[in-house]
Amino acid sequence: xxxxxxxxxxxxxxxxxxxxxxxxxxNFLGYxxxxxxxLFIMLFPIKNxxxxxxxxxxxxxxxxxxxxxxxxxxxxxxxxxxxxxxxLLKFSFGAIYEHQTIKFSNTEFGQRLTYFLIIILIHHFILxxxxxxxxxxxxxxxxxxxxxxxxxxxxxxxxxxxFSRKSK
Amino acid sequence: xQQIINFIIRNKTFLLFLLLFSLSLFFTFQSHSYHRSKFIxxxxxxxxxxxxxxxxxxxxxxxxxxxxILLEENNRLKSILMNTETGTLRESYIDSSSxxxxxxxxxxxxxxxxxxxxxxxxxxxxxxxxxxKVEFGVITSKGIVGVIDKxxxxxxxxxxxxxxxxxxxAQLKKSNHFGTLMWNGKSPYIVQLTDxxxxxxxxxxxxIITGGLSTIFPKGIPIGTIASFNLDETENYFEIDVALxxxxxxxxxxxxxxxxxxxEISNLNNLNE
Numbered sequence: 277x278x279x280x281x282x283x284x285x286x287x288x289x290x291x292x293x294x295x296x297x298x299x300x301x302x303n304f305l306g307y308x309x310x311x312x313x314x315l316f317i318m319l320f321p322i323k324n325x326x327x328x329x330x331x332x333x334x335x336x337x338x339x340x341x342x343x344x345x346x347x348x349x350x351x352x353x354x355x356x357x358x359x360x361x362x363x364l365l366k367f368s369f370g371a372i373y374e375h376q377t378i379k380f381s382n383t384e385f386g387q388r389l390t391y392f393l394i395i396i397l398i399h400h401f402i403l404x405x406x407x408x409x410x411x412x413x414x415x416x417x418x419x420x421x422x423x424x425x426x427x428x429x430x431x432x433x434x435x436x437x438x439f440s441r442k443s444k
Numbered sequence: 445x446q447q448i449i450n451f452i453i454r455n456k457t458f459l460l461f462l463l464l465f466s467l468s469l470f471f472t473f474q475s476h477s478y479h480r481s482k483f484i485x486x487x488x489x490x491x492x493x494x495x496x497x498x499x500x501x502x503x504x505x506x507x508x509x510x511x512x513i514l515l516e517e518n519n520r521l522k523s524i525l526m527n528t529e530t531g532t533l534r535e536s537y538i539d540s541s542s543x544x545x546x547x548x549x550x551x552x553x554x555x556x557x558x559x560x561x562x563x564x565x566x567x568x569x570x571x572x573x574x575x576x577k578v579e580f581g582v583i584t585s586k587g588i589v590g591v592i593d594k595x596x597x598x599x600x601x602x603x604x605x606x607x608x609x610x611x612x613x614a615q616l617k618k619s620n621h622f623g624t625l626m627w628n629g630k631s632p633y634i635v636q637l638t639d640x641x642x643x644x645x646x647x648x649x650x651x652i653i654t655g656g657l658s659t660i661f662p663k664g665i666p667i668g669t670i671a672s673f674n675l676d677e678t679e680n681y682f683e684i685d686v687a688l689x690x691x692x693x694x695x696x697x698x699x700x701x702x703x704x705x706x707x708e709i710s711n712l713n714n715l716n717e
Contacts, residue, residue, distance in 0.1 A: 347475025348468030
């Protein structure tokens with residue numbers, strides 16, 4: 277239990293710093309940045325206090341906002357995906373989630389991919405809608421969300437594979 | 445009463461979500477409106493400190509390039525100095541500089557620079573401690589960068605010209621037709637000059653400089669060259685794409701300009717209203 281708390285604290289700080297100092301400056305092809313910090317929300321233990329979880333997601337988004345001078349767009353997007361995560365978990369992992377026994381390292385790759393993809397797409401769409409905040413630029417919003425999502429997804433999968441403990 | 449409490453307890457997750465979501469929306473809208481974002485900016489103790497310590501390390505990688513820029517600027521300033529000493533300009537030069545100086549320059553270093561968002565900001569290492577205030581202009585040796593938007597004790601935040609809410613008065617170098625410089629959020633190398641009257645004559649490649657209408661920038665700071673232009677919908681004004689002299693994606697050292705007469709000018713303008 278204690279171990280889980282430490283892991284999550286370290287993960288929180290590490291992800292915010294990596295996001296602020298490295299990933300915000302990639303600007304691949306001019307505007308594509310990965311937003312890998314949402315890994316914290318995606319990998320947060322499933323047996324949790326939902327209030328605490330939503331609040332932590334807010335703090336996470338706010339810290340990234342502080343570093344990137346973006347008002348509250350990251351916190352809004354993070355809070356939303358934290359709130360709807362149970363629905364997405366049920367959708368992607370099906371019945372296993374009901375028993376509250378899944379561990380992310382033990383799930384099938386395909387299921388994990390769906391789960392990541394949906395969360396990332398929703399997060400990025402909210403993020404860029406709030407950032408650009410202009411319905412006449414909907415094409416730009418969709419374009420940015422799509423390309424950044426692909427980048428984020430690839431990085432998230434790589435990071436989870438790299439840092440997963442061998443539990444086979 | 446009991447029912448209300450029960451309702452709150454039953455829906456506490458949703459209510460918390462709603463509360464935090466509206467809080468973040470509040471922050472977002474505040475940052476959209478013209479410098480009113482009080483809480484969320486990178487000119488605070490924590491983020492400024494982190495950026496400073498990282499910049500201490502990464503600053504070394506750009507030293508060679510910074511040197512070249514300084515050398516170039518020195519060269520330009522020297523050539524102006526040498527030519528005025530021998531040329532006929534000398535008389536007028538001394539005349540204009542013998543009055544009290546109007547602008548005060550402070551060098552600063554950029555810690556953080558963003559250019560891929562729709563509202564971009566830079567964080568610099570000068571703040572209240574160095575008597576920097578909001579609405580001071582920020583330039584490099586090549587051209588304009590932005591306007592100071594927020595200051596804390598040690599750090600300042602600059603609203604870059606690559607920001608949807610930045611508007612700078614700009615004009616053609618060869619005539620006094622002026623317009624407003626804005627950014628449409630697309631390319632970090634191109635900004636837009638609007639409201640330039642139809643009567644102005646120019647060709648692609650002409651230089652755009654800052655106009656003297658605002659109290660922030662002195663007149664004549666270079667901005668960029670005209671890349672392309674067309675008339676807007678009303679056909680009364682030009683819309684011009686301006687290619688910036690500055691590479692906004694690569695900014696190391698900047699100068700902060702304080703207009704020492706700003707207060708006097710704005711007082712005068714307020715009298716008229």
